[in-house]
Amino acid sequence: MKLQPPFVEDRGASWILAEAMPDELSAAHLGRFGGLNQLPPTRVRAALRAALQAAGHDVDALSVMDGLALSSGMSTITYAQANSMMPVLRVSTPSAYARPFGHSEDTHLNRRVGIKVPKEGGFVCLKCIEEDLKRSDLSWFHRVHHLVGVDWCVHHGDPLWEVTDAKPFYSLPHIWMKNGQLRKLDVCSPTLDAAPAFIQRYVEISVAFLGLLKPLFALDVSQAIRNRVSEFFLGRSRRGMQPYLSDHIYDLAPKSWLHAHVPALAQKRKHEYINYIDDQVCSCEPATADAYAMAMAALYPSVDQAFEEVVNQSELGTNSIPPDFSSSRVEFWQGEVWPYYLMHKGDHRAVAKALLLPFSQVTSRLLNAGLPDLTKLQMSSLGATLSTFASGESIDQSCAAHGADEQAFHALLRVACAPLVKAMEHLAKRHEYSGST
Numbered sequence: 347m348k349l350q351p352p353f354v355e356d357r358g359a360s361w362i363l364a365e366a367m368p369d370e371l372s373a374a375h376l377g378r379f380g381g382l383n384q385l386p387p388t389r390v391r392a393a394l395r396a397a398l399q400a401a402g403h404d405v406d407a408l409s410v411m412d413g414l415a416l417s418s419g420m421s422t423i424t425y426a427q428a429n430s431m432m433p434v435l436r437v438s439t440p441s442a443y444a445r446p447f448g449h450s451e452d453t454h455l456n457r458r459v460g461i462k463v464p465k466e467g468g469f470v471c472l473k474c475i476e477e478d479l480k481r482s483d484l485s486w487f488h489r490v491h492h493l494v495g496v497d498w499c500v501h502h503g504d505p506l507w508e509v510t511d512a513k514p515f516y517s518l519p520h521i522w523m524k525n526g527q528l529r530k531l532d533v534c535s536p537t538l539d540a541a542p543a544f545i546q547r548y549v550e551i552s553v554a555f556l557g558l559l560k561p562l563f564a565l566d567v568s569q570a571i572r573n574r575v576s577e578f579f580l581g582r583s584r585r586g587m588q589p590y591l592s593d594h595i596y597d598l599a600p601k602s603w604l605h606a607h608v609p610a611l612a613q614k615r616k617h618e619y620i621n622y623i624d625d626q627v628c629s630c631e632p633a634t635a636d637a638y639a640m641a642m643a644a645l646y647p648s649v650d651q652a653f654e655e656v657v658n659q660s661e662l663g664t665n666s667i668p669p670d671f672s673s674s675r676v677e678f679w680q681g682e683v684w685p686y687y688l689m690h691k692g693d694h695r696a697v698a699k700a701l702l703l704p705f706s707q708v709t710s711r712l713l714n715a716g717l718p719d720l721t722k723l724q725m726s727s728l729g730a731t732l733s734t735f736a737s738g739e740s741i742d743q744s745c746a747a748h749g750a751d752e753q754a755f756h757a758l759l760r761v762a763c764a765p766l767v768k769a770m771e772h773l774a775k776r777h778e779y780s781g782s783t
């Protein structure tokens with residue numbers, strides 16, 4: 347059948363919009379919308395616009411990411427932080443003031459990077475497919491499986507599989523699996539747990555970058571890396587005789603991993619300057635997520651320390667959110683604050699610190715939005731009950747497990763709203779992950 351432009355516009359109202367699944371890769375979300383409506387790849391974007399227009403949205407000047415966010419009932423900022431790869435595609439910026447990923451004033455970036463993927467191909471974990479199917483009767487491509495150099499599922503520790511088809515996102519992982527169109531990756535370790543410590547730190551840092559809410563200030567990151575390089579007696583300029591940061595990484599990283607992910611480094615000679623890596627020390631320009639992750643994994647004994655010194659330094663430094671961004675807009679407190687709440691594990695004080703706002707103002711706004719201080723909740727039996735409930739137990743079983751009063755728990759659920767339960771699930775997953783590495 348030959349498809350002409352009117353085909354898409356005329357049928358706008360009949361296209362089915364697809365809501366984003368948790369951690370679903372934006373490019374694959376778009377592909378799933380296309381697959382759901384049996385659209386050829388060249389027609390998917392136009393159909394999305396037509397469907398949104400038919401649903402009453404003003405689609406002028408919308409980026410594809412804006413459209414995907416609208417399809418999911420999310421703000422573009424929330425979507426960018428939850429479903430796009432922007433946080434790893436733009437870890438740092440030369441500007442001292444950075445807006446959150448997905449901000450409406452960064453339309454050009456939302457267009458350019460919103461549905462970009464850092465590495466080619468579609469990657470899946472067989473156990474994640476199984477779990478997704480069990481929970482949702484559907485499988486999808488996860489962002490966390492599309493990080494450069496991360497060859498294992500960070501939840502299960504198993505090697506990832508790559509879709510052998512050239513257009514992986516126009517079908518779903520379980521269908522590729524059923525059709526035998528998956529190829530297991532060649533990996534340097536059979537499981538993530540058995541991988542060298544450098545690789546484990548690299549993976550954890552890469553995943554943590556994905557949780558960034560806005561870019562770091564490149565100058566701050568370079569400064570932290572330069573300080574650390576000095577402690578290792580590595581060279582801080584191109585002309586010195588000391589080994590470079592790239593020499594240090596070359597010694598730590600498995601050669602097969604380097605060959606697969608950083609060929610320039612795998613073939614390097616001793617004391618050869620590798621721009622991709624060593625510019626982080628000798629210049630203050632932004633580097634890629636994998637270059638930062640390699641540097642931090644090589645220079646710090648633990649991920650916590652690396653983040654303490656590199657990321658937190660930048661977040662607390664000049665790269666702060668301009669105060670008028672967060673405090674004055676109703677929409678911010680009705681949804682956009684959510685990633686901050688999640689990142690800081692429901693700790694009101696930490697959220698206030700990140701937003702550079704008074705604690706009293708933040709805590710009252712969060713309570714109004716139904717988001718209690720989880721540092722207090724977790725110490726109570728209600729907090730523990732909520733956590734058990736979020737993991738799938740019934741209300742009475744959850745209450746019985748922690749000796750909580752059912753009436754009080756019902757009252758908490760009424761206030762706490764659905765996002766909180768999702769937050770607890772998210773935190774529980776994070777806890778499992780950090781506990782397993």
Ligand SMILES: [Zn+2]
Pocket residue numbers: 471472473474475499500501502503
């Ligand atoms: Zn998995």
